[in-house]
Amino acid sequence: MGGPYSKGCLQCISRKIKCDQTRPKCLRCINWGSECPGYNRVHKFKDQTRHITRKHGQPTMDEAFAPTLTHEAINIQTQESFETWLDYHFPSYQASFNSRVEMNWMNFIRSRWSTFPQALIWAVRALTSLRMGAARGNKEIIVCARHMYGRGISHLAALLHTRAALADETLAAAILLGGYEVLDGSSDRSWIIHSHGIRQLFCARGPSKHTHGIGRTLLLSWRPYIVADAFIHTQPCFLGGVEWASASTTPEISSAKDQSQETSNLGQTMDYAFNEVAKCPGYYAMTKYFTTSDTNVDPSMLNALVGCILKSRGNLVQLQSILKDTNPPASFVGVIPLAYATTLVQGTRHGINSAVALLDQLMTLLQSCLNRETKPILVADFDDQSQGDQRRLFAGLQALKTNPNQSPLSQDSEDPSFSIYTIGDQLDKFSLTMGMGSLSPDACGCPQFSARI
Numbered sequence: 001m002g003g004p005y006s007k008g009c010l011q012c013i014s015r016k017i018k019c020d021q022t023r024p025k026c027l028r029c030i031n032w033g034s035e036c037p038g039y040n041r042v043h044k045f046k047d048q049t050r051h052i053t054r055k056h057g058q059p060t061m062d063e064a065f066a067p068t069l070t071h072e073a074i075n076i077q078t079q080e081s082f083e084t085w086l087d088y089h090f091p092s093y094q095a096s097f098n099s100r101v102e103m104n105w106m107n108f109i110r111s112r113w114s115t116f117p118q119a120l121i122w123a124v125r126a127l128t129s130l131r132m133g134a135a136r137g138n139k140e141i142i143v144c145a146r147h148m149y150g151r152g153i154s155h156l157a158a159l160l161h162t163r164a165a166l167a168d169e170t171l172a173a174a175i176l177l178g179g180y181e182v183l184d185g186s187s188d189r190s191w192i193i194h195s196h197g198i199r200q201l202f203c204a205r206g207p208s209k210h211t212h213g214i215g216r217t218l219l220l221s222w223r224p225y226i227v228a229d230a231f232i233h234t235q236p237c238f239l240g241g242v243e244w245a246s247a248s249t250t251p252e253i254s255s256a257k258d259q260s261q262e263t264s265n266l267g268q269t270m271d272y273a274f275n276e277v278a279k280c281p282g283y284y285a286m287t288k289y290f291t292t293s294d295t296n297v298d299p300s301m302l303n304a305l306v307g308c309i310l311k312s313r314g315n316l317v318q319l320q321s322i323l324k325d326t327n328p329p330a331s332f333v334g335v336i337p338l339a340y341a342t343t344l345v346q347g348t349r350h351g352i353n354s355a356v357a358l359l360d361q362l363m364t365l366l367q368s369c370l371n372r373e374t375k376p377i378l379v380a381d382f383d384d385q386s387q388g389d390q391r392r393l394f395a396g397l398q399a400l401k402t403n404p405n406q407s408p409l410s411q412d413s414e415d416p417s418f419s420i421y422t423i424g425d426q427l428d429k430f431s432l433t434m435g436m437g438s439l440s441p442d443a444c445g446c447p448q449f450s451a452r453i
Helices: 010-015 027-032 049-056 061-089 091-098 105-115 118-136 139-159 168-184 190-205 213-232 242-248 251-259 265-277 280-292 299-322 338-372 384-402 426-432
Strands: 439-441 447-449
Touching: 010 027, 061 091, 061 105, 061 118, 091 265, 091 338, 091 426, 105 168, 105 213, 118 139, 118 168, 139 168, 168 190, 168 213, 190 213, 213 242, 213 280, 213 426, 242 265, 265 299, 265 338, 280 299, 280 338, 299 338, 338 426
Parallel strands: none
Antiparallel strands: 439 447
């Protein structure tokens, strides 16, 4: 708002002469031969924005707040789009642990977004953009998603050389960028290369960092891919170790949940099954070594391996019997949404079946190996029912052999259509089966795990 600073009459002000301020009429106006208009001020509003901006170098209110509001709106939209992405690819698997952890993905995203490193922000944007491009059949959006992924990778590489290398946010960024590789990798094995780095981050952080908070959620989110990675690399999985098994099902967490009646027997059974499955890559690696080694094999080592395999097999069969009810009661499901119970049971049973079938095949290979060493394997603990299970599961393994490329995550990377992105709940199924992919025998008779996703 602006107005004249002089106290003279309005006419003198307009003539830019000094007024004598005689009341009620100015004598200078009278002597000039004109009617004096008087001294009533008529205020007017004057836009001083540009003047202030030039003088002080500060943006206008619109300039200051509109970009901020737009940026915030985009951030909120990105966060909600990420929830849509989770629900699309991992509806059941996410439900299996969302209510059993202290902080799930969306709580983490919404509560800490403003403090996230650029690597994590670009990872979320890349995934949501890829999903949008696939849903709309828009190749330009997919190209943008790949650009965002590249920026995320660059920021992650820089982050790994800072003190924040082992922070939750860094691991979260690595996992989400790994998820992007699963969906839109440059090759069938690109996600495996990325997963190797994620495995190193987990190991460097140690099991204690994954017993609570978002650390536990991150472990539960990526552990099926850690198992698959170990199988493909033919090496033991670190999650099969005692300390990491304890991190997966810590008594402190179970006790706390029991006290507040926030537990799930179904969820805990799934965790116990995973701990046994996580040992299988080690059994697989050792069996392959023994059966392909040119040197004489120590029979005592073979018998020790057989003992471990039989124990794990027995545990898996027992867990399978606990999950015999496809529609378990609400008391068994606990805090997990009841609508997902059947899918979780079926997925876990499928993973257990695959693991038991694998162990049975390994037992056959080890038996042949020990026969050459004239040392029999003692299987007195196998009753008639177990032998029946063996025959049935061997039949299941044979079915897998006839379809070696039918991995739950298999896709044709050379297919120009968008079907490679619209895989629906295939990632969900893969996660529920604890990373057990398709098997096919190699030249030595050992099952071979496919890296194709």
